[in-house]
Amino acid sequence: MPSPAPGRSTWVIRCASLVLALLVPLVAGGCRSGSEPSASPVRPSQDAAQVRLTSHPVTTKTKIHRVFGRLPEARRKAVRRQVGEVVDQWWEASYLGGSYPRSSFPAAFPGFTKAAEKRARADKALLTNQTRGSRIDAVTARHRTISLDILATDGRARTATAAFVLKFDTDGELVGTTTVRGRLFLVRRDGAWRIFGYDVAKGSQR
Amino acid sequence: MTPPSVRRLRRAARAIGLAAVLAVTALVVPQSAVQSTEVSLVKIRHAQGVAVGPKDVVWILAVGSDARPGESMTRARGDALQMVGINTRTGSATAIGVPRDSWVAIPGHGREKINSALYFGGPRGMAGAMRNLVGIEPDYVMVTRFPFFEDMIDDIGGITVTNPRRFSDPNLKKEGFAKGRIRLRGYDAMAFSRIRKGLVGGDFDRSANQQRTLRGIHASIRAQADEPGFIERGVMTVMQHTDTNASPAELFQLAQAVAQVDPSKISTCVVQGRVGYVGAASVVFPDVAQARRLGRDARPDAALERC
Numbered sequence: 310m311p312s313p314a315p316g317r318s319t320w321v322i323r324c325a326s327l328v329l330a331l332l333v334p335l336v337a338g339g340c341r342s343g344s345e346p347s348a349s350p351v352r353p354s355q356d357a358a359q360v361r362l363t364s365h366p367v368t369t370k371t372k373i374h375r376v377f378g379r380l381p382e383a384r385r386k387a388v389r390r391q392v393g394e395v396v397d398q399w400w401e402a403s404y405l406g407g408s409y410p411r412s413s414f415p416a417a418f419p420g421f422t423k424a425a426e427k428r429a430r431a432d433k434a435l436l437t438n439q440t441r442g443s444r445i446d447a448v449t450a451r452h453r454t455i456s457l458d459i460l461a462t463d464g465r466a467r468t469a470t471a472a473f474v475l476k477f478d479t480d481g482e483l484v485g486t487t488t489v490r491g492r493l494f495l496v497r498r499d500g501a502w503r504i505f506g507y508d509v510a511k512g513s514q515r
Numbered sequence: 516m517t518p519p520s521v522r523r524l525r526r527a528a529r530a531i532g533l534a535a536v537l538a539v540t541a542l543v544v545p546q547s548a549v550q551s552t553e554v555s556l557v558k559i560r561h562a563q564g565v566a567v568g569p570k571d572v573v574w575i576l577a578v579g580s581d582a583r584p585g586e587s588m589t590r591a592r593g594d595a596l597q598m599v600g601i602n603t604r605t606g607s608a609t610a611i612g613v614p615r616d617s618w619v620a621i622p623g624h625g626r627e628k629i630n631s632a633l634y635f636g637g638p639r640g641m642a643g644a645m646r647n648l649v650g651i652e653p654d655y656v657m658v659t660r661f662p663f664f665e666d667m668i669d670d671i672g673g674i675t676v677t678n679p680r681r682f683s684d685p686n687l688k689k690e691g692f693a694k695g696r697i698r699l700r701g702y703d704a705m706a707f708s709r710i711r712k713g714l715v716g717g718d719f720d721r722s723a724n725q726q727r728t729l730r731g732i733h734a735s736i737r738a739q740a741d742e743p744g745f746i747e748r749g750v751m752t753v754m755q756h757t758d759t760n761a762s763p764a765e766l767f768q769l770a771q772a773v774a775q776v777d778p779s780k781i782s783t784c785v786v787q788g789r790v791g792y793v794g795a796a797s798v799v800f801p802d803v804a805q806a807r808r809l810g811r812d813a814r815p816d817a818a819l820e821r822c
Binding site for chain 1: 559560561562563564565566567568569603604741743744746747748750751754762763764767768771772775
């Protein structure tokens with residue numbers, strides 16, 4: 310039986326290698342979430358014994374969608390920072406922070422008015438990780454964005470609507486991604502921003 | 516016989532080719548299709564809540580002033596009078612309408628038509644007259660005049676109301692309003708709320724029409740509340756067009772509370788009465804017992820089971 314010409318085999322291997330060389334980085338890139346900013350993996354150490362993937366923590370991106378009324382630039386920045394912090398505190402207390410597994414979220418609503426906290430406690434199944442927390446070992450934030458609409462009078466911000474999207478991965482018995490999105494309503498009271506209302510949806514993908 | 520080196524080359528080529536195919540497949544097949552057996556979508560749940568102050572129920576007295584151009588709208592007659600309650604815990608809301616010609620006690624001014632309470636005592640005087648009749652002290656009083664009311668309706672894009680019967684008015688709406696669900700822009704909403712002459716029930720039917728307008732306003736706000744900036748824009752409009760004791764932050768809270776009212780939990784009643792005369796003036800002698808009962812029933816939860 311005639312054997313194939315050695316030159317032809319070499320050509321096939323070269324072509325296939327080229328295809329692989331082009332595709333593998335693309336596929337590896339495709340494995341990362343395409344549209345959503347995610348934790349960027351740190352380049353592993355050259356030392357194989359120390360190879361370990363870690364993630365940069367995802368920070369909250371807060372932007373101002375629109376200001377109704379006049380508000381100086383410096384105050385806009387202050388509102389963006391302050392409201393961002395209030396929303397962050399709720400996320401940390403209700404979903405991201407603390408040790409897992411746990412089913413108790415006794416102080417889940419920092420930054421809420423007393424009356425709003427009372428309402429929120431009745432919606433704890435949705436506004437915290439309470440119902441699933443006992444089957445979770447760890448929570449990792451993947452996406453945290455806030456968009457603000459601000460109402461200002463006399464050069465001061467009076468109210469804010471914070472439209473937000475929070476996505477986090479869970480490990481443990483419940484592995485998957487949870488998305489919490491919606492709006493928080495805030496007023497400036499006694500020198501601080503307080504959440505007096507919410508309109509929130511939550512869903513998980515496993 | 517194929518030499519071993521060639522067979523190794525072929526195996527290597529096949530392996531690389533297979534890897535390439537797999538790589539291409541992974542790239543082009545949607546992730547959901549690849550993971551179809553592993554993905555389960557948990558039902559998306561939804562929750563909403565608003566708290567306005569420490570109480571569950573907040574009361575707003577809405578007044579339509581008949582002030583003419585150049586007149587102060589808080590020192591004119593109050594032609595449209597609706598006591599509106601919102602329960603932020605249950606999502607219910609109620610409106611108790613009072614005919615403007617109701618003959619009532621006005622604090623410090625004896626007995627007069629209730630619409631003059633605004634002229635004599637301003638918003639506070641009107642709140643006192645309504646409290647005497649219905650037994651509810653409003654937390655907020657909001658007064659607007661008809662042209663401003665028209666602007667506000669236009670700003671929210673108009674409203675839809677359900678009109679139980681055709682009626683018209685030679686001055687305000689010659690061609691009249693058709694029976695059924697009708698779309699109203701600013702002027703028509705004003706005329707719909709203001710016309711009395713063409714209505715069989717006169718002042719009582721007019722008050723009921725004002726409540727239909729309130730339902731239409733609520734539906735329009737609720738439908739657009741989640742559009743970024745809609746509520747903020749609305750609050751700015753209200754601040755420009757009303758006289759109120761509510762701060763901008765309180766108006767914002769009230770607007771969010773309105774947006775979260777469940778349409779199926781809205782109840783409305785008009786205080787009934789007997790038409791008569793005081794001197795030459797035509798007045799309504801309101802059914803005070805009914806007014807008090809409505810106030811008593813609605814005060815704790817902003818809900819009315821019967822009129």
